Amino acid sequence: MAGRFIDREEELEYLERLYREGRPHMVVLYGRRRIGKTELAKKFIEGKKSVYFHAVRQDLRLEAERLARVVSRALGTYVEPDFEEVFSRLAEQGRVVVVIDEFTHWVEEDPRILTVLQRVWDEYLAQSRVFLLLVASAATLVEKSFSYGSALYGRRTGQWKLGELEPRFVRDFLPNYSLEELVAVYGCVGGVPFYLSLFDPSRSLEENINALFFSKGGVLYEEAENLLRYELREPYTYFNIVRAIEEGATSYSEIADKARVSVTTLPKYLHVLEKMGVVERVKPVLGRARPVYAVRDNYLRFWVRYVLPNKDRVELGAYRFRLQEMWDYLPLVFEEMVRRSLKHLWRKGVLPFLGTCGKYWERDLEVDVLCLEGEKVLALEVKWAELDAGEARETVQELRRKLGYREGYYGVVAKKIHGYFEGLKVELADLF
Structure with missing residues (x-):
């Protein structure tokens, strides 16, 4: 099931609509890791004249060489290893889609790349028919890269934050599971395509959960830490905030007290978690009751609820998860599934x-x-x-x-x- 492309009709139609316009575009496709951005980008370029490049964190001179090699192969001719030269040659190719996957790796390596991209856009691409698709996972860095004062401010012509799949698509990954088991799966990983693809349909639900979450080699055992460490400098401060909210703290003072965070710095952390789609500020649809904070990301919610408290025992090989432990959790999952x-x-x-x-x-x-x-x-x-x-x-x-x-x-x-x-x-x- 891991290689199967599921849903994303609305997102594809958005990209196709912009592509059909025929004019130059700089479109940003972003969202949390594992959400399916790369698969969507690759699906979009099928049957189109295109160049796909996955950026990595390394000296940008080496990245320029890698990019030049990829473009040289695509064009069938030598292209000099220089960003401006690469994009000036692409600007001559008519309608072509250029995908730079994880472009924020470049920004993290050297923020001056934003000025380079500004110059490339203004001098070459803005007068071309190139469709530049910038793909990124670091939501906060995307925000900074295109905010007022940034070199790329005002250049972006479109953006799409890729979210989770709707709950109904869980069944496409595990068609032999009962409906109640599908609710439990959604409670473990939400609608994140990569995580859903990890469940083995031939295994029972309990076997899958233990293999993925509660064994040292399990793919989802350390994924939560990697997910926050990838974008944040203080991952465990954020974990404590998520855990405080999951355990019932909803107001600033309650969350700060339970997470051992200063009330004055808490808004900064909450803003980042909201941008990442981990938590959300929920307002009542009617009336004047005060808004509350809730955990939106089911994978992290499950992880802080069940994995984090049992890590010591998992490390010793002395813990096995039982489905009965989810009984008080599933009503909350079901309610959220209904709203989504x-x-x-x-x-x-x-x-x-x-x-x-x-x-x-x-x-x-x-x-x-x-x-x-x-x-x-x-x-x-x-x-x-x-x-x-x-x-x-x-x-x-x-x-x-x-x-x-x-x-x-x-x-x-x-x-x-x-x-x-x-x-x-x-x-x-x-x-x-």
């Missing part, structure tokens, strides 16, 4: 409309999913359980009470609802 599947449910006709959607809370009241569109209201209560029709009706009545019996659509999301239920219902199978 709303567009899919609407497209399928399961939901009547979407509008602005999110959670709602006010004092002691909480609604799992609330969507507003003008005067229209759609409210859903999410239950990680099988319900009979009577329990579903009681749930809807309670939901109506929470919202003051406001007119609208009220429904229940559950694993399964047995018996005749006349209200709006969403079952686990609908998510896939």
Whole structure:
């Protein structure tokens, strides 16, 4: 399954639309590691005149030599090992896609490369038909590279932050797993294509989790540390913040206290984690309750919840993960899956409309999913359980009470609802 390209239709259409314009473009494709940026770029250049180059962290004179060799092979003629010469030759090639994968490696090696790229764009590419696709994993460095005051400020003609796959695509990786097992897989790795491809369909879920997360040679055992160390100088400070949020701290003061971080420096750390897509600041869709912080990245959430506390025992070979340990975690995963599947449910006709959607809370009241569109209201209560029709009706009545019996659509999301239920219902199978 690792070599199979899944979904990304919206992203491909975006790139194709820009490509069809025929004019020069500098497009930035970025997102966390393992999210599928390289595969998307390679899919996009299929059947097109193109040059693909993967940057590495080394002296830029050596990088210029590598790039010149790649371009020389593509053009069938010698190109001098100089950035300006390389791009001036590419500018003569008509409509060609040039992919520089992990271009921020160059920026980390020598920030002056931004000035070189500015000059290359202004003098050669801006008057050409070259489609320059810059791919990057370091979100904070991408932000700095194109911010006001940077040499590349104002040159970018498009950008796309590549996110996770929708929850429904988990089934494409593990078609023989039960729907409940797919929820557990999503709770372990979210919709990150590379991580999903690591699960062996011939193994049980518990065997896969232990092999990937809880053995010293497991691919996902140290991946979390590598993921944060790749972009951050203080990875364990960030881990402590993520863990504090996962354990229930939601306000600045609570997070700072639990993570042992100064309240004055915490906003800087949270900003970086938000840019990376690790945490998110959640505001209620209705009312004036204060926003809270939540962990958005399921892989890191699972890692800080289960792997980090047990690392000593894993190192000794004295720990084995049991699926029962996830029982209190799966209701949270299911609720998040529902919120991330709303567009899919609407497209399928399961939901009547979407509008602005999110959670709602006010004092002691909480609604799992609330969507507003003008005067229209759609409210859903999410239950990680099988319900009979009577329990579903009681749930809807309670939901109506929470919202003051406001007119609208009220429904229940559950694993399964047995018996005749006349209200709006969403079952686990609908998510896939």
